Amino acid sequence: MLNLSIILEDSARAVPDRTALVYGDLRLPYAMVDSVANQVANLLVERGIGRGDKVALLCPNVPYFPFVYFGILKAGATVVPLNVLLQPREIAYHLDDSGAKALFCFEGTPELPTGARGREAADATEGCEHFFVLPATPLATESEYGESFWAALDGKSGEFETVGTGAEDVAAILYTSGTTGRPKGAELTHxxxxxxxxxxxxxxxxxxxxxxxxxxxxxxxxxxxxxxxxxxxxxxxxxxxxxxxxxxxxxxxxxxxxxxxxxxxxxxxxxxxxxxxxxxxxxxxxxxxxxxxxxxxxxxxxxxxxxxxxxxxxxxxxxxxxxxxxxxxxxxxxxxxxxxxxxxxxxxxxxxxxxxxxxxxxxxxxxxxxxxxxxxxxxxxxxxxxxxxxxxxxxxxxxxxxxxxxxxxxxxxTKDMIIRGGFNIYPRELEEVLMTHPAVSLVAVVGVPHGSHGEEVKAYVIPSPGSAVTEAELVDWCRENMAAYKYPRIVEFCESLPMTATGKILKRELRRSRADVG
Known part of the structure; x- marks a missing residue:
């Protein structure tokens, strides 16, 4: 028996009244955080979700995150945390690839419409049968996007016997990327x-x-x-x-x-x-x-x-x-x-x-x-x-x-990964999306130096014949189809790209000779 949730449970037993979380005016003690996590675990088990199942969590830094994170672990399931800036088709990819049976999704705000994006993604994913909304309004029991978190927890016990997972059982799947450019989930054990x-x-x-x-x-x-x-x-x-x-x-x-x-x-x-x-x-x-x-x-x-x-x-x-x-x-x-x-x-x-x-x-x-x-x-x-x-x-x-x-x-x-403001960005993924635009014939995405972000994302585009698309139009299209942290802010149109004899684009030449922003 080894379950990562022990770090919360042990602290709740030792210092139940100590403040665990502060969020705005809320000050939540360890006992309360552990109790809500137990309710989440009871909810999942009641819905037939347990050891070995995958449960996705799309949520910013608000108290819901630890509530749900540890509730999933207590139930013996695997938590799949998702970037809140992902667009619907990106969320759907992660749900499908991980095999998630449920998604806990923050309702969001006009600036961060996670609820609408998550609902669209869950509806497009056959295996994701359960959708729980984490309301932006505290304790709200209704949501336009689906079943409210608090309504789902109503009547659930705050006591739960944590499922006995093994040390080598997967506790979390964290998505990263690599040479294929398609995000892939790193399986991290308890x-x-x-x-x-x-x-x-x-x-x-x-x-x-x-x-x-x-x-x-x-x-x-x-x-x-x-x-x-x-x-x-x-x-x-x-x-x-x-x-x-x-x-x-x-x-x-x-x-x-x-x-x-x-x-x-x-x-x-x-x-x-x-x-x-x-x-x-x-x-x-x-x-x-x-x-x-x-x-x-x-x-x-x-x-x-x-x-x-x-x-x-x-x-x-x-x-x-x-x-x-x-x-x-x-x-x-x-x-x-x-x-x-x-x-x-x-x-x-x-x-x-x-x-x-x-x-x-x-x-x-x-x-x-x-x-x-x-x-x-x-x-x-x-x-x-x-x-x-x-x-x-x-x-x-x-x-x-x-x-x-x-x-x-x-x-x-050795990889072409771009790090913009601490976020990892993978050019191949962006290139695949850009290639779906009718005005793009060929594209190479690289990171260029930036004074405050470390690197900025730049796309070198060979336009399709007869295309009249502008840089601003293509940047706006990228903003609509990619997460906010990773879409290219800079587009440069060119007639050719440096390549090896085998046709591989020499991105190091693009970085060396053509790119610098302040």
Missing amino acids: ANLLLNTMVSDEMFPRDPEGDVSLAVLPLFHSFGQTSVMNVSLRRRATLVLVPRFEPGQALELMRGERVTMFAGVPTMYWAMLAKIHAGEAEVPASLQVAVSGAAACPVEVLKDFEATFGIPILEGYGLSETSPAACFNQLSRPTRPGTIGFPVWGVEMRLVDDDWNTVEGEGPGEIAVRGHNIMKGYHGRPEETAEVLRDGWFRTGDIATRDEEGYYSIVDR
Whole structure:
């Protein structure tokens, strides 16, 4: 018996009255959060959903997310968190690919119409038989999109005996992508996620008065899920939920809620520093731990933050497939700006060449990881799993060097992945969608340097003969057909694209010779 939900259950037993979640004016104790999760588990079991079944969750950083996340786990089912910015056909793909039997969907707002998108996607997915609406209005029992969460829970017991799952049972499927360009689900077991939570938690000091963590990273992402939500609940801390990052609000909440721990992507730190230096916000005195991941943080930002806040940013490295923490600058050793530090406890790293041979010395080489954090495999994709897993080692696709003291530094990526504002974007997926536009004959999507986002998405398009489509029209079409975080903001029309003799587009030439935005 091993179930990730133990991190919530244990804290609810030990400190039932302590505040677990803060959202606006709501302050929810551990006992209440665990009780609602038990109701969710009872609901699922009553609807015939249990061990081994998949349940999708489309929800921003609001209390519903942990309610449903842990309820799914308690029922023995597998949670499939989805990006709230996905469009209907993208949601439908994830539901179908995972085999989800149910979808818990946030009702949404005019700016974030998740309810309408989720309803459309669920109706288009044959196997998704249950649709539960998480109302934007607290405790609402009716919704135009379907069965309200609170109505569905009415009369359900707040007690539940957690289903006995095994360590190697899949707790969550987190969608990523790779060489095919089609998103694929990384199967993470209860052991993967529980051990990664424990290791991440124990790397950082605890405040004797109790920790408070600010959740601005999306909880559907592995970084926010493990390093923020699960770590916070495991250490019996208070988790302050923020659906959308805004630097002024984040700094205000840090001061008002006495936040001690913060995890973010580099652009978040950059934006908060800009607010402070402009005299529009003050430095929160309570912050003790600052963590950065998802993209390399500029050294100047690292230096500026430490000079301003009086504490270092601890940079780390990981992927969805590694649960995610694999390597980290830890307080037990001197931090080294510009590096990702050392492998975390129980994890090994080495550099390999294309044939899996170990690269000795400094490198460079591709990072391979082995340990308790490595995914079980890609859901329903044995061939793609075999490409990246061998003898327990997972090859990441990221190129790094290693200095004499063992610090690792990322120098390049073997994949064409774009990281825009901390979100992973996969060009092939966007290219496939763009190719459905009648005015597009051929397209290559690349990431180009951007001052605040790190990278921006740019599409080089060879137009169809006789086409009169404009850049603005094509960008607008992309906005309608792709998630907001990943559609190309820049389109450049061209007569040809650089190619190899075999016809493969040389994207590195596009990046090198044609692209830069401010």
